[in-house]
Structures are given as structure tokens and as C-alpha cells.
Amino acid sequence: MNLFRLFGGVSLAALCVVAVAGCGGDDVPSDAVAKVGDTVVTKQAFDRWYASAAQGQRQQGGPPVAPDPPRYEKCVAAVKQQQPKGADAPKDSDLKKQCKQGYEQLKQQVMQFLIQSQWVQQEAEQQGVKVSDAEVRRLFEDQKKQAFPKEKDYRKFLRTSGSSEQDILFRVKLDALQTKLTQKIQKDQGKVTDEDVEEYYEKSKERFAQPERRDLNVVLTKTKAKAEQAKKELGTGADFKAVSKQFSIDQASKAQGGKLPGVTQGQQEKALDDAVFKAEKGNVEGPVKTQFGWYVFEVTKVTPKQQQSLEQSKETIRGLVKSEREQKALQDFIEDFREEFKDKTKCRDGFVIAECSNAPEESTDTGPASGGAPGAPQQGAPTPQGAPPPQGAAPPPQAAPAPQGAKPAPQAPPAAP
16 A cells, blocks of 8 residues: 555545435435435535645645636636746736646546545445454554654644545545455455366466577677687687687676576577577587677577476466456456446536546546556546555545655555556
8 A cells, every 4th residue: 555645635524425325316416516326425525625635736736726616816826926036927818727727637536536435335335345443443553654654744744734534544444445345256266176277278388388498608799800709719729708708798798707598589689599599509609790799609508498297387377267267257347337336426517527427428438437457547647545456456536646745655566457
């Protein structure tokens, strides 16, 4: 978990007004921005989370005030004050455009967070997946220690970031729910029989073969004349180590006494590759011209191609089959999950994003609702929850940009491909 992100972004202070269940009807109420099933996301909640997200963005050099639609007067005035003295003053219309762009970006991030947090929680409820307050607290304390070794740094972060401890606990809870959902989805995919293993081996034998490898002694020179001189020295009994040291311009092999071990066919430039795999062991060959210069070489060892047996490959194959089945189960779940929850999500005009069922068709190719690994970062979008999600987790809410002040914790495993 990347705590630099987890300990940032929008606040949970308005969580009590994010969801109001059982309102009835298909339309989004006038005081709401979206509705997921019977759960309403209120405009009050959006405003609160938006303000917190804007505060976090300011700490990263964003606009000094939250963009204030529709006139953006405060934002324009604040940006104008930031202009360097003596510089040509930008037009108010250009500044307004800049503020509007900032608002649209923040609005999208906050809407994704609010909607997708509902998706995760509702899916968890449907599947009977729960996480206790004690579990959340334990995970929080572990992550807090990584991000803030000193308590005073954590307290300072809370004072300046616009976040509260409840914000962070909420994000930890979502992360834990995703982990448990993933575990449940993939629970029965680890049963791989011997017949499964044998079938995989027969279809993919080439994956368990080691190609022929050749160990070489080499000397690389800039000119053909130098290469011929080096070959002559070798012909009089000088060893490759001494000749390499005297003539070679290849610092890597020169440092190893001219040795170039474990060469497989296709690794080297074609002219050298062809010569190496036609050469007899123990013969000094060359000069061979390449784009790097002229090679003189000797094959010192030939390791024949080897095929791993079924028995040798069994455990590797068992793991591969298990992993493939887990990914297949996950991808099947993702398709149904996204379709189900997008169909349940309706957004108010002016707040429509890709996750909404009433989004324009051309908008559905962006954002997490359009595909990709669940919880995987989208191009141009902030990392969901600000951290790499648990492997194969259900789509998490998008976090707004995190404020400065938290020390990055070690990265969690990346999302499954």
C-alpha cells in the first residue's frame, strides 16, 4: 500500500450524507449528484469531498483556491495574483478557462471516488464480505507506522491536508474489502489435477526447453587489421585473457578476460551469431565484421539443448494453471461487475462521468468503468485510492490527488494484468 496516496485526498467527514438508502424512484433527486441502486450520493457530500480534494491539490502546486463554477471569480483572482511581476498579464478569459479545466478534473475524480466506493461496498454486501473495525484499525496502524515513523509528522499531516483519520480508515476499509472480494472470487481456482498439468505440458513443451548455449572467448577491435593481429597472437600460443587485454575495445568482456558465457542463438548480431553457431569448439575464428567492429572468437563450451521432463516441470505448471484460472475467474467477474453497477448508476446532469448509465457512448472508453484490470490505474487518471490495489481486487474508488507530507510506504504488488 502506498501510504503517500492513502493518507491523502478527499475527506470522509461527509460520509454520513454520502448515502441515503431507500429513497425510491429512478431519477436522481434534486439535492443529489448520483444514485447507485437505491443509494443516493448527495450534492452536500460532493461539495465536501471536492473542497478537500482541492485543498490536497493546492499542496501540490495547484490553484490557490478551489475552482468556483460557474464564474470562477475567486479562482481567476487568485491565479492572477500568482503571476510573476513584470510578466505579460494573461487574459481573464484564459484564466477562467484554466480554472474551468481544473474544476472538471477535480469533479471527475471526486465523482469516481463517490460512485466507485458505493460499487465496492454494495458488491461486498451482496457477497456477504465484511471487514471488522478491529481489522481496519490494525491495518491502519501498520500502514501509519510506515508512512509516519513520528507521531508528530502524522498530526501535522492531519492539520494541513484537509483529511481526517476517518478518511484514512475508510480507505483502509475499502482496500480490505477489495482484498476479501478477490480472495472469494478466486478461492476455488487452485484445484489443478495431474491431468490438467499433463495437458498443459503437452501443449506447451517449448516453454520448458533450454536452448543450446555456447561459452565464448572474444576479442573485439575497431579495424580488421587489429583483429587479424589479435588472431595471429592467439595462433602463436597467447591466451585470450592477454590478447583481450591488449586489443579488445569491449570493456564488458575484456573485464572478464575475454569470456562471454551462455550465448544462445539469436542474441548476437546476425553475422556474429551465424559464425558462432557454425564454429567448431576450440577453433579460433574470425575476423567477423559487425556494426560494433571486428570479432575474433573461440567456442570453449557447448551446452546442448535440454528439454525439461513433465516431472521436472510439474510444480511450475501447476502454479501457471492456477494463476491463469484465477485471472480468468477475475476477468469474468469484472465484466459482470462493471456492467451490473454501471446499469445501476445514474448521474445528475453536469455530473455525468463514464461510470454513469446515462453517460454518452463516446465517454465510455475512459475511466475505470470502461475496462482494464479492476482497480488498475487509468491513463491520465490518479491511481485508484492513490495506491496499487490488491491483486485482482474489485474496482476501487478514485482518490483525488494526495497532498504532500506523507512518506511513501513500500509499494504493494501491482494490479493483475
